[in-house]
Amino acid sequence: MPTTETDQHELRRLVENWALWRDAGDWERFATVWHPLDGWMTATWFQGPATDFIAVSREGFDNGVSILHFLGGHTADVVGDRAVAQTKMTINQRAEVDGVEVDVVCTGRFYDFCARHEGAWRIVRRQPVYEKDRLDLVDPSATLSLDRELLGRFPVGYRHLGYLQTKAGFTVKTGLPGLTGDVVQRLYEEGAKWLAGSATPGDPH
Template identity: 65%
Template sequence: MTGPSVDLLDRLMIREVIENWAVWRDAGDWERFASLWHPEGRMMATWFQGPADEFIRVSREGFEQGVRILHFLGGSAIEVAGDRAIAQTKMTISQRAPVEGVECDVVCTGRFYDFLERHDARWVIALRQPIYETDRLQTVDPARPAVLDPDLLARFPVGYRHLAYLQHGLGYEVKDDMPGLTGPQVEALYARGAGWLGGEPL
């Protein structure tokens, strides 16, 4: 096959990778989750930055200890250039944990920005960099408000301020310069994505 049919098939295969990532990770299906990554794949998140195999290990440990970081996906925009692709997928990240002694849910809305490569005849993720656009915190019991430290909250970027606050309270070292909806970090990410499609290394 050549032409539009091949391009559509690639896009469908890439979308399947993205959907399987969310389902298998949130379900704790670690063996199949590992199959979605390039051998040198990397994950960037608020609480972790590093190789995919290490991300899988610490995610599994957290899952077994009761940590729940869940994902829900929306639409995707996918650009394919030969054996490389960039996919942007609307998503939400949700996490439940105590915040200042009160059980809370944080929901963060953004995009997964994925660098993908065809490897051994399969599309796999070479790098996943989320873009954090906005978030909110609410208590599980509306009758019990959580009183946040405004100075600590203000330390974190607006796109994931409450998620970072929650994760900081759990003892994570939260990265404080992740890409948001606008700004130099996301512009640099877009430039890196264009370079990837043009053949540049990560």
């Protein structure tokens, strides 16, 4: 019989596997972290089923898109065969903006709705929480002037990430959860309902 401590350890390993396998391009193993029936991913540049996310991530990886993830502290609330895991993380993307190579580092949390499937924990829905970000020039001697109107389209938590990704040709979703505000509070409410037995993990759309 699994214990809460064992479940929390397994959930931490699940989140770590997501980051390692995704960033390494280990697509077969990356597919195993998702719930096979209901996996859903939300990101600034993608919202949809996990199977589609794997496909577009693989395409980007093969075409040289550089998006890396680094993990920090972790906690998980477990109720029976359901869990909500939160993990501190950074998203690091390198790309050219107007011909200048930059790094954008976005700090936040992965907020994961998880379920036990055939004895193993799987991610049903992943919703990042975007807390703050910054843009750095790879070459400190270079110069770059940002379009303030474009920058202002995005919430403060992923303002520079949204800017870079838009310049790179992605369609970036606005209104995603940040450190505070109604959107992240709604996410927390959805997490509580998931643990209480709701039929779906909130509304990822």
